[in-house]
Each structure stands twice: as C-alpha cells, then as structure tokens.
Amino acid sequence: MNRVFSASTRAAVRAQRTAPGQVAAVRFASRYKEQYYVDPEPQIGDYPNLPHKFAEDRPQRGWWDRQNRRNFGEPVHEQDEILNMMAPTQYRSPGWKQVGKMWAGVIATIGSVYYLIANVRAERPYLRAFYPNGLKEELGGVPARTLADAVEEASS
Known part of the structure; x- marks a missing residue:
C-alpha cells in the first residue's frame, strides 16, 4: 500500500521514528529531496529516492567528509558505487x-x-x-x- 505524502509530512514521520542525534541528518535529507524531484521508485520502499547526481558535480568545500563530498548522516544513494568520488570521471563533451x-x-x-x-x-x-x-x-x-x-x- 503506497501512499503519497508531501516531503514535509514524510520528514516529520521520519523524525518521530529516528533517534534525537539523527534528526539533523533526516532534515538535511528531506531538504535535499525537496530540491530535486525524482519519480517515485516502488521497489526501494521507504528508503529516500535520491536524484542521480554525481558527487563530482557537488561543490568542493563545505562537507563533513571532504573526500567523498558527503555530510554526516546523509543517506547513501542506491547506486553509490557509480555516483561517488571513486567512480570514473565524467567527461562532458562540448556542444x-x-x-x-x-x-x-x-x-x-x-x-x-x-x-x-x-x-x-x-x-x-x-x-x-x-x-x-x-x-x-x-x-x-x-x-x-x-x-x-x-x-x-x-x-x-
């Protein structure tokens, strides 16, 4: 039974289920999810459906883990081995x-x-x-x- 909730409702439900130390990570995840809309994926259940963005495209500074460009408690993408900093460099060809x-x-x-x-x-x-x-x-x-x-x- 899949129900469609708004991002703020989902964040509130998650905040109730998590420990007090993890609330900041859940808030960041909900803000990250609100920024980019991704079609719902029925097979991952209640795990956050994050956008397909390469870690290489993120800014260089301002991260808790500077090598992988991630913050503490940030949810890991389902295809992290393809999208993380250790993946092959993405070359963009000019127009x-x-x-x-x-x-x-x-x-x-x-x-x-x-x-x-x-x-x-x-x-x-x-x-x-x-x-x-x-x-x-x-x-x-x-x-x-x-x-x-x-x-x-x-x-x-």
Missing part, C-alpha cells in the same frame, strides 16, 4: 557550436601559419645550378645505367 568554433580556430591557425611561411620566407642567398644537358656531361659523360643494361652485364 556542436563550440566544436565548430574550435575547428574554425584550428583551420584559421594552420592557414595563417602557411600564409606566413609562404610569403615571409627569405630569398635564397645563392643561385641554383643550371645544367643545359643535364648531369651527363658534368659527371664525365657516363650515360645513366638502365635496368636492361644491368641485366645484360650480369648475364654475360
């Missing part, structure tokens, strides 16, 4: 607009570097050598060997 701007920046940078290299490059301090008949006469008149010449020489 397509930002990715497009990044690509435009990369292309503009490469283009500007190419332009600078092509147009600001200093002239060569020498003249290139020019051989009207190629290097045949310059190297002593020996004709270039071909593959056919090498095969003929090897077979004889």
